[in-house]
Amino acid sequence: MDIRQCRRCLLYETADKAAYESVQNYIASIPEAERADESVYRSRLSVCKECDMLISGMCRKCGCYVEVRAFVAGSDCPGGRW
Numbered sequence: 353m354d355i356r357q358c359r360r361c362l363l364y365e366t367a368d369k370a371a372y373e374s375v376q377n378y379i380a381s382i383p384e385a386e387r388a389d390e391s392v393y394r395s396r397l398s399v400c401k402e403c404d405m406l407i408s409g410m411c412r413k414c415g416c417y418v419e420v421r422a423f424v425a426g427s428d429c430p431g432g433r434w
């Protein structure tokens with residue numbers, strides 16, 4: 353399987369464990385005050401999972417890993433979906 357072409361996959365679902373760990377380390381560095389509530393985070397990711405713009409954890413609209421973008425409280429979807 354080409355891990356770069358996993359449609360509607362979040363990063364943790366791909367075989368790219370190095371990228372996943374890097375993203376998790378980055379998320380852990382985000383201050384508590386800047387983080388979205390867990391329920392908001394999960395809701396955002398569930399929307400991304402249904403979006404054709406999601407390829408291997410990355411949003412094709414903005415180039416972000418959605419597991420990071422959705423984690424930040426003040427963030428939004430570049431496609432207006434959340």
Ligand code: SF4
Pocket residue numbers: 399400403404405406410411412413414418421428429430431432433434
């Ligand atoms: S366009 Fe929005 S919903 Fe779709 S993957 Fe990007 S951030 Fe997620």
